Amino acid sequence: MSEKVKETAREEVEKLRALTVDAARSTAYLYPLKGIAYFFTHRSLWKPLTAKLAPTMTLGVGVTTFMFAVTYLPQAAFLAIFNGPLAALTSILLVLSESSTIFTVLSKNFFIEEALLDTFDGTLLTRSQTELVSQGRDVKAGSDPIGKLGKLAKKPFARFAPKAIIRYFMYLPLNFIPVIGTALFIILQGRRTGPVAHTRYFQLKGMSASQKDKYVEDRKAAYTSFGVVATLLEMVPFAGIFFSFTNTVGAALWAADLEQRSNTAPSLRAQAAAAEGQSTGVQR
Known part of the structure; x- marks a missing residue:
């Protein structure tokens, strides 16, 4: 039995190592940071955020303040049983995560759904992905990427699913494990958040489920x-709303790069085939 446990542990460690290597090679983790830089250097992309800034900031401050006032001390006291002195830190991370989840649910359903969609499509237009964006909406003439966005064909951002919030609370007990548990909790949240960021891209590509x-x-x-x-x-x-938009920009930049690579690969194959054909002809 002990050999089986060791073998299983080795397999899990190897899987984790392989995933870590794949993640590092992909450089996808850089796109949220690229989104921040790109957002700051492209003022035209600020319009959807500024239009929704006041109500969403008020909501974010309200939710975070309420959660810290009501839930921080009880959760810190409970986590102290498992985490000892680290409970003060892990409780802060836990309350921030809870506040972020509640804020995301409310804001994306009632305030910024269309603003995030416009930000994603507008970013694609700045990267010359007009044909891709036109699969999901009208694209008008002009130089302003947000101003060019016309009528939507479909809205990709679905209303918040109960399954997601149930899964969130299922993961919460991981925070009882000092440090490692909180890290696992964030990784599991990230595993869900990553694909959600490309929901619009999948729709524009016409992918089935x-x-x-x-x-x-x-x-x-x-x-x-x-x-x-x-x-x-x-x-x-309080900055979560801002990063929701920059993360959307980062996701769109990633999608644009994926499109450029997929379009370049067939072109390179065609060039290689043509070169091979010419070489064969010369030999003959």
Whole structure:
């Protein structure tokens, strides 16, 4: 039995190592940071955020303040049983995560759903992905990427699913494990957040549910690494709304790069085939 346990542990460690290597190679974890830089240097992308800034900031401050006032001390006292002195820190992370989840549910359903969609599509337009965006909405003439966005064909951001909040509370007990538990909790949240960030991209590509699932599974390390960084940014008190938009910009930049690579690969194959044909002709 002990040999079986050791073998299983070795297999899990090897899987984790492989996923970590894949995540590092993908560099997907850099896209939330790229989104911040790109957002700051492209003022035209600020319009959706500024239009919704006042109500969402008020909501974020209210939710975070309420959660710390009501839930921090009880949770810190309970976590102290498991985490000892670290409970003060892990409780802060836990309350921030809870506040972020509640804020995300409320804001994305009632305040910023369309603003995030416009930000994603507008970012794609700045990267010359007009054909891709036109699969989901009208694109008008002009130089302003947000101003070019016309009528939507479909809205990709679904209302918050009860399954997601149930899964969130199932993961909460992980925070009882000092340090490692909180890290696992954030990783699991990131594993869900990563693919959600590309919901619009999957729709524009016309992927079915099974195609999307396979696409994500083949790139699960990349999506998890993106989701972990995005989750950590959105957990920052009061700045979560800002990072929701920059994460959306980062997700769109990633989608644009994926499109460029997929379009370049067939072109390179065609060039290689043509070169091979010419070489064969010369030999003859």
